[in-house]
Every structure is written in C-alpha cells, then in structure tokens.
Amino acid sequence: MTQIPHIDVRNLRLVYKTGPGTELAAVDDISFSIGKGETLGIVGESGCGKSSLARAFLAYTRPGARIAGGSVLVSGTDILSLDAAQLLQFRGRKAAMVPQNPLSSLTPHRTIGQHMVELIRQHNAAGSLTPRDKALELLAAMELPDPAAIFKRYPHQLSGGQRQRVVIAAALVAEPELIILDEPTTALDKTVETQVLDLVSRLQKRTGTTLIYVSHDLNVVARMCERVLVMQKGKVLEDGPTLEVFTQPKTEYARSLIAAIPKLRSDAKSAPLKVAVDAPVLSVRDLDFTYGGGGSKLLRRLFPGPAPSRTLDDISLSITPGSTLGVVGESGSGKSTLAGLVAGLVDGNGGKILFEGKQLTGLATSRDRDLRRRVQMIFQDPASSLNPQHTVEQIIARPLQIFFGMSRAASRDRVVELLQELDLDASLLARSPRQLSGGQQQRVAIARAFACKPDLVLCDEITSALDVTVQAQVLKQMKRLQQEHNTAYLFISHDLPVVAEMSDQILVLEKGQVRDYADTGTILTNPKSPYTRKLLDAFSTASAQAAQRTVKHVS
C-alpha cells in the first residue's frame, strides 16, 4: 500500500439537525486515507455514524444532515465541492454504493432490466454492446442463473440473494474505482450472505477496485477487509490491519465490542445434560402445520387464490425443566411458526404438543389460565411488543393482576422487584416504552414474561434487534434468570453462535424440516447434515475469518 491515497478524508464533520438550533455530530472530525485497491471495513454499533460516513464518500447526506467541515478527496479532487452536474458525473461512475436493503432499494414498479438499462444509458457504459446485452452481461457476471428471465422480472419477484446480486450488478455498471457497501447483507440469510460475499471478494480481486465495507457485523468485516476502522459516537477508535485489531484491540470499547460477539466454541455446554433425569416440560411429536388462506368462503370459492403451503413437517422435540433448546433456522424455515403453535398464537396443526404430558391445544384464549401463565413468550422487536400508550408499570403489572389477582399497591412492589432483577431502575416505572433504549425495552419485555413465574419461555429472535454489546448483556441476564427460577427456554434465532451460547440442545430447521437435533457440543463438532455444516462455516469466528482471508490473500 505505498501508492498515493485513492481516498483522503480530512477533518470530516457531519451533523444532524435534532431540533431548532441544536445539532448532533454523526461524524466528528475524522481523518484517514485509503490506498487504491485497498479493502477497508468500517464497523460500529447503531448510531456510531458509519452509514453517514459511507454516504459522505459519494458527497451525499440524508435530509436533515449536512457536512459541517472538512473534505473528502477522491483521486485528489474534493468531491464535497462538486456542483450538481459534476456530481452526476461522479456518482455511479467514479464511485458507487451498494445499499443496505436490496428490496426497498429497487424501484418496485420497474423491472430489473429497466433499472440496469437506465444506468447503462446514463453512464454511457454499454461500449460496443446494446444496453440490453450489456445488462445481461453484468447480470451473468453476478452468477445469476437465468439473466434473460431476471431482466424481465420485478424486484419483488426475486429472492433476497438474487436482489442483492442485482444491486451489486447495478453498482458495477460504469466500472467505478470505488465501491461502498453499506450493510449489504443485513437482509440476507447467513448461507446466502457467504455466497454473495465470496462473489464480491472475487470481483474485487479481479478488478482491483477500492472497497469500503460498512457493517455492524465484525465477522463479515473480518472476512472481507484487510484493514478495519472501529467507530463509536462519530469518532474513529481503532484503525489498523484487521487481524491486529481483532486480536489486540487498543481501546476498551473495541475490546468489549469484540468480546461481545458470540463465538462458536466446540467445548460449549459439555456439562452433563439433565435430559435423561427429568420428565420433559414440553414435548412435541410429529408436528405438522400448513398455512391456509383467510377471507370469505364464498369469495374464495368464486375466485380461488393460490394453494396453501406446508410450513412445518413432522417436527418432534422435547425440553427438560430448566434447560434450553435452541432452534436455528433461516427465514422461511418455520421456526417462528413453531413458537406460534406452542404459544397458542396460531391453531390448526397436526401432531401433538404436550406440556408436562398434557395436550396443549388451540389458541391461547382457549387454554386454561394456569397454562397461559406457565408458557410465556418474548418477541423479537420490543418496540412492537410493548404498547406505547402504557407505562412500564402498567405493562409489567398486567400479568400480575390477571394471574395472581394482585392489587395495584401489591403489584407495584413486585414490579419494582422484577425491574431490579433485570438491572433496571425503579425510576423507569412511569416511563413510556418509547422513552427507553432498545435494550431497556427488551428487558421490560423479559420482566413482563417473568412476572408470570413461567416454566417455559419462548424466545423468538429476542436479541436480533439489539446491538452486540446490549445483546451480550441481555443473554447474560437470561441465563441468570434461568438458573434462579429453573425456567426452560425454547430459544429461537437465525444466529447460530447466539443459540449455541444459550442452549443445551440445538435443533436445526430448514424449510420446515429437522436437519439436525442433538446436544450443542455434538452439533458444533459433529453435525449430521450438510446444511448444518454449511451454517457452521458461515458463522465461523471473526479471527478465524480474518486468518482465513489472510491465507487466501497470500496464496
């Protein structure tokens, strides 16, 4: 890396307007440079300013934000001082952005072909080909199966992985020297993500493009980048070769960030299992589920819709008291449906769900009160699971009133107790959920579940809306609560390391079918199905990924 810097960021400051006369710095006096052909990762938790910084490489700020000082030199030119016409020549041509969410980033009423041809025309990128042929060539280079068919489709008709390849193809139209990827794989399943990242790596090596990769996911950055910047509150805390930053972080924050990443440890939970000793609290036998359609029967008969499809196929599992069964699966695997059936949110299954040997049937409203109390559920997004019009006290006190007939005064003491158990201050009682941080919100939701003194708690992706450091805290608290109350968990997540950290046993679901079901150690070291092995690969640790990348790079 001894060339002149391709990109030179000097004292960049970017602020958001937060109210009349008040501004908040999202990027606070940052300077660094990137060499040509370098791959740089920018990591940090939500709100650290990494995405604002990413957009600044294209001289773009979102409404409400403005660049308050400094410069961004690209090949020696300060792009922040370009006028509107020059910007049109710069964006997409010299530098391109691969956006975060490919579905919402493609215009819904335009076909993939229209998207591609528009860009090719705009940047005169067709060369000797027709714009259509050029577009097909680019789509083919993305290893999309049938470019001609993709060309005619609308964005919503593609799979997540296909859409991601399309937006990458769109960024490559004018062969830019700089590509910025802003959390490009957040919306993808882990196994698909791996394929897309490999593709990007290969393209980058072939073309020698400078690549900036912005992500909250340190594993991914480690896999992709030679160098990494760690950001917090608009400042750069660490800047150095990836392996070095990950193994010897200089700042406390970076250390805690890296420590918080759940890791796959093959020695995890080798402690003796209680499986054989106790009767299971929950057991599921041959569970089937098929989604039907709603709507009026008459209209359905007159104008029939698509046939219903099977979501769960012959699932069997069991959980002993006080233990955790992890369920891992990607989107569409049926893992949330499984939770919904056990909780009583959906009805109409085949097979048996037994709670302490008694059949659990139908919707929660048709179960008896004691059963409803003993099986609790915690949802993915606390912003959605807590009523914004209720106070924290009302939220946690409600189950106390319903299940234990507590008076207002009695319930208040108990609510305070529960808050303290989750390291929340009693001063939050009168707050509304939207005055809390995401982590606090989720802990209130946990307190609400534990107010019921449950025997089984269903956790549906409970940490996927949280930052890693907050996630680590919440997981720790969940473990402590389990030990203190001997509660069983059905812990559902797409994130294998998180599940591995929490679970005694793991069940791997794919397309509604069980791929693997064994204790955690076995799953991690000796999985039966190739699918589980693929998952394990995709989730290997940051340092392993960094090391792997370095090996690849050298060879």
Added chain:
Amino acid sequence: MANILIDTRRRRLSDLFGSPRLRRALSEPATLIGIILVVAHLLMALLAPIIAPYDTSALVGAPLQRPSWEFLMGTDQIGRDYFSRVVAGGRIALMVSFLGVAISLFVGTILGVVAGYIGGRTDEIVMRIVDSMMSIPDLILIAILTLALGKDVSALIPVVAVVYTWGVVRVVRAKTISLSTLDFVRAAELRGETRLAVMLREIFPNLIGLLGVELAVRISSAVLRISGLSFLGLGISQPTPDWGLMVQEAMGVVFTDPWFLLLPAIMLSSLIIGVNFMVDGLSRAFGIATAELG
C-alpha cells in the same frame, strides 16, 4: 395472523405527545394562526348571545342601512342587525356538526375497531356497507336524509351522524389493522385477554390522536356541508341566522352591497381555514397521518 408470524416487522409507533413537539408546532405561524382562529370562533359561538347587541331575528331598523355605531355592520334587507346575525351565524351549524360528528366518531370507532381487529367476515360486511355509503356524494345523502327526517335543525344531527360515520370507520379500521400487526396485541392475546379488553386497553389508547384529528376535520367538513345545504335552501331555514343562508340572501344585492356576501363568507372560510391549518400543523408535529382530509 398468518403473515404476522413470518413477517415480524420492525416499526416504531410515532410519538403522540411531548411538549417539544407542541412547541415546534406552535412555532409555525400557519399552525398558530389556525389555533387562534379556531379558539376565536369557538368563543364567538359560545358567547354569541352576549356579544350580539340585538336579537338575531328582530326587525330593529330600516332595511339595508350602512354600518354605523348603532348597527356595526348595518342592517339586512328586512332590517335585522347584521352584526348580530354574523356573530351568531355559525352557532347552529357548529353545534349540529359537533353533536353529529361526536355520534359518528363514537359509532365509527366501535365499528372500525371491531372490523379491523376481528377481521374476517365481520370486516367484509362492514367494509361493503362503508363502500356503499361513501359512494353516494355526501351532499346528496344529506339532502335525501333531510327529506326523510325533516328540515328541523334537531333532525340534522342524526343526518350528520349517519353521513360522517363511514369515513371514520375507514380511517379507524386502517389504523386498527396496522396496530393489530404489532406484538403487544399478540402478547395480550397470549395473556388471555378478552377481545373486548384487547380493543379497549391495547388498541383504543393508540387511536386517540387520530380521533382528535378526525373530530376537528369532520366538524369543519360538516359545517361546510350544512352551510352549503342552507345556501341551496335545503338546510337551516329562516329566520335562524346561518352563514350559508346569509350568503344566499346576499346574492341578490351583491352588486350594490357586496359586504353582505363577503362578511358571512369570510366568517365561514376563516373557521374552515383555521381548523385545517391547526390540524395540518398539529398532526404533522405529532406524526399522525391524516389519511384523508375533510
């Protein structure tokens, strides 16, 4: 239900209350003017009997007098004090609209929440009725119903209620459906709350901001329609003072005494403008989507 489990969307409910928002709303001149106009109109309507120097239907002077200290806005074609009539001209329409819209909000909220939350066939039936009622232009529906119920002012209240209920149902139902996808409703169902409790405790408190907007917007719309009806000779009739009626009477003398037309027209317009500017500013500040105005 089915889709919700698969697609657990992230969404933050917009904040409804909080004084910084209110302060920001009030810092916009249009919103402030709107609020002042509305308050002034409400005060005027309430205090009309005190403000008005004469009985609105009494013949107190010679017809068509110019403004003077005795008659601040002169006298009308048959010699009634115009100032007194202008001041009182919105009372009946406002009162009828308020009572009618209050009924329509009550009924419309119940139907909308039930249709939106229960869904299925109930929703289907309610929505087809709503579509049908809203296919008839409101003025024509009001006219037909006044024909049926009589032109008496008290009969206008149920007429307004019947006409405005359906729009409320639509708006409340849409909001209820989007609220019903949120997990706090799932959580309540899992606790075993009755449907009624879910609707009252969980959904209804989240509708209050929206209902405030609906109340204001629909009252202003109803006032507009009632005045329009009176203007056409189908609504409030003589000798009750009403701005629509007064505009219609003034059309005969518009070339010689245009202010007879302009005064009630300005009064009516300023009320509607006030309401719309107020609602527009406040709902933007509090993040309440005004799905449909008026």
Added chain:
Amino acid sequence: MLASIARMIGRRLFMAFFILSFTALIVFLGTEVLPGDALTASIPAEELQFYSPEQLAQMRSELGMDRSIPVRFLEVWHQLMTFDFGTTIMKKESVATRIFHPIVNSAIMAGLALVVMLALVIALGVLASLKPGGRLDNAISTTTLFTYSMPDFVVSNVFVIVFAVWLGLVPAVIFAPTNAPKLTILAAAIVPVIALCVHGAAYQFRLLRAGMVEALNSDYVERARLAGIPQWRISVIHALPSALIPMLNATAYFVAGLLATSVVVEAVFKFPGAGGELLRALSQREIPTIQAIAFLAALAVVFANLIADLAILALDPRVRTRSSNG
C-alpha cells in the same frame, strides 16, 4: 398473471354490483320508507288536506304502494339497475328522458374538471416535491390548504363577481338550455370547472404531495440518487408512479366530493346539469328523479373507483401478483 388479473377484475365487478345494490337500498329507504310514504311526500303540504284517506289509499294501490316493502324495493332495484327509472308520481313523465341531458351536461363538466385537475395536480405535485420544505413547496402547500378550506359556494360566487361582473368575460349565469349543443355546454362549463378545481385539485394535490414526499424519502430514490440519475428522472420515473397510488386509493372519496361540490357550483352558475335537476326534484319531492340521480352519482363513483383500481394494477406490479387477496 393474466388469470389473476382477470380474477381480480371479476372480484371488483362483483363488489361494484353489490355496492350499487346496497346503494339502491339506502336511497330507497331514505326516500320511500322512513316517514309517511312517497305519495304524501309528493303532494305539496297545502294540498294534502284536500285528499281524503280513501282517495289516498286508492292512489296508493294504483301506484302499487300498498305492496310490501321488499317487493317495492325489488321493483326500484330492478328499475335502477336497468336504467329505466320509471315515471314521476304526479305527472307521469319518464324520468330517464327528463334527466338524460342534465346528466350528460354534468358528466361533461365533471369529466373536464377531472382531466384539468389531474394535469394540474401532477404538475404541482412534481414541482413541489423537487425540494420538499423549500420555498416553492411551502408556497404551493399553503396555497392549496387555503383553497381547500374555501367553501365551494363562496368560491363560485367570487368567480361570478370576478369573471362576470368585473372582467365581463362571461355572462354571470349560463342561459343555455339543458339540450343545448354539447359544445356550448363545454364552453359554459369552463368557469365552473375552474371553481371546482380550486377545491378538488387542492385535495388531490395534498395526497399526491404526501405520496411524493414518501417516495422521495425511499431507499430506491436514494439508490438512484447515489447512482447518478438526474433529479427529473427520479421524480417522474421513479417516484411519481408510486406517489400516485395513495391518490388513486382515495378516488371514491374524491369523486363523491367532486359530485357534491358540483351540485353547489351548478346552482351558483345556473349550469343546466343534474345538480339543478336534483334540487328541483328535492323541492318538488319528485322521488323517482331523486332516486335516479343519487343512483347515477353512486354509479359514477363506483365506476371511477374501478378505473382507479385498474390504474393501480398497472402502476404497481406487486398488487398484480397478490391480487387474489383482494
């Protein structure tokens, strides 16, 4: 895909039929059942005292009004659905003949208003959204909120004063008979159409602007910006089609409002349309005419809504694939 579109249209037509039938019921109940009956309503109050109960009963049976309510409703329903409309109660004139020209005249005016409004609204909506919160946007938004709040009969009267009295451009009121050549009607409709647009265009503009602002804040517009697509292409090709959808969704509401307003506007300009005919029928309590006009108004609304649904289908490919869910 084609099959699902056909299914969707089929479903919409079925719904439209249901809505119109229900509308017929409302009109029937409102005009014939609630107080007394159509006969006593049709006879002016001063004359009513001269009829003996026997005479009234005689007339009722002649008119078939002594039959049960469901039977009478089915008859009215059948008449409305077949555009027959029957005859007036007292004078026995054919309603269809009577209202034909006024309806056509009103359709010309409302149609012209719709076209003018759409063009105006799209132009203003795109302009205002070029820089949301900018000076132009604020000016247009405030002006439209203002004109939106102006009572229709006030606007019409002001127009009469301005165009007829001060400028002398057009006659104060229109003297064209209902069966005048349609070109004359079209010319006469110009000023009323402008009056209609003051209110209606403001309403539609607000919906379109909201849609534009939402679309321009979307991820796909940001992607297009970052890819170097010029602003006009972003506004017109990427944002506008999505932004039209909320406006189209409110079509039923909007057209119903337009028709209500045009009754008032017609009255002020003495335009020879269905509004005037409706007012006359209301004052003479000519129930079959009222029923016919109310039904036709609802038909226009339902039809406009159907067209809007098809437009949404054309604009949003996502609706096409999930059309079977309604």
